[in-house]
Amino acid sequence: MYTTISNKFIKAPFSVSLISAPFSGGQGKLGTEYGAEEMLKFGLANQIEQMGYVVNQLSIEAPENLKPLSEPESGNIKNIQWVSNVCKELSSKVEQECRARSLAITLGGDHSLGIGSLDGSSKAYGDDLCVLWVDAHADINTFDTTESGNIHGCPVAVAYRIEKSPIFNWVQNNLRKDRLAYIGLRDIDREEMKILKDLNIKVFTMYHIDKYGISKVFDMAMEYMNPNLDRPIHLSFDIDCLDPIYAPSTGTPVRGGMTSREGHFLCEAISETGCLVAIDLVEVNPRIGDTDSLSITVEMGCSLIRCAIGESLL
Numbered sequence: 001m002y003t004t005i006s007n008k009f010i011k012a013p014f015s016v017s018l019i020s021a022p023f024s025g026g027q028g029k030l031g032t033e034y035g036a037e038e039m040l041k042f043g044l045a046n047q048i049e050q051m052g053y054v055v056n057q058l059s060i061e062a063p064e065n066l067k068p069l070s071e072p073e074s075g076n077i078k079n080i081q082w083v084s085n086v087c088k089e090l091s092s093k094v095e096q097e098c099r100a101r102s103l104a105i106t107l108g109g110d111h112s113l114g115i116g117s118l119d120g121s122s123k124a125y126g127d128d129l130c131v132l133w134v135d136a137h138a139d140i141n142t143f144d145t146t147e148s149g150n151i152h153g154c155p156v157a158v159a160y161r162i163e164k165s166p167i168f169n170w171v172q173n174n175l176r177k178d179r180l181a182y183i184g185l186r187d188i189d190r191e192e193m194k195i196l197k198d199l200n201i202k203v204f205t206m207y208h209i210d211k212y213g214i215s216k217v218f219d220m221a222m223e224y225m226n227p228n229l230d231r232p233i234h235l236s237f238d239i240d241c242l243d244p245i246y247a248p249s250t251g252t253p254v255r256g257g258m259t260s261r262e263g264h265f266l267c268e269a270i271s272e273t274g275c276l277v278a279i280d281l282v283e284v285n286p287r288i289g290d291t292d293s294l295s296i297t298v299e300m301g302c303s304l305i306r307c308a309i310g311e312s313l314l
């Protein structure tokens, strides 16, 4: 293993904060709450230390303790108050670590956590923050457009105040939609397409990866939102962006995804910018598939994180 640590926002001694967020209330399948634990059991903290980082291991307040006694009336939206409570807690942790100029890594948990992590990093870094949302899905449904009612399909809408539910009125940040880009999409709801087009949001689907290659797609994303590579980047990485062959233990797999190499290249390229300040690694579900599926998926998650923070092949 070879490591290069250089970062424009995180200064020596280089510090990484691993924030466990064992939460699955943003979707319907149990198991996602064990994703963080499995990645830590695989030795992620030690691996990052071996790379030369100081590692702070943190955890959000146990989600069970943040569960409301009852949920407010909210149509078909599931666990709205619970998701809000957990995300608010995560936001403050991520903000605190980012303000301390430690690289904040949120280990999910499901992708509803993105509401909290993006809110936290953007409160620390302001409207300079650029977000790369790497996912099979756009996760930009509003509470009116979601069919499932699972908030892990809505975090971009909530974080960017496209969905302005009063339950999430603590989400007060300066995230800019023109500093957001998606990579890897291939399963977009009809209503989401309309939102993406109406708001002119930058999207690179699997079509663009096939057409241009992942390297060019990454360059185009940077040219769009961070042309001088002088702005901080938050990488929100849903493991389901990869083809299910490479990450089988996840709740909403979609065929035709990124290969292992495309995922790793993307992380290596982000590392090379020296701009990465926060990562979410979400939707690893150890309860889906057999033990082989689990170890493939957990190893993949850990490997992608290491690449994003400086591990390289040579």
Ligand SMILES: [Mn+2]
Pocket (backbone or CB within 6 Å): 111, 135, 136, 137, 139, 152, 238
């Ligand atoms: Mn997602």
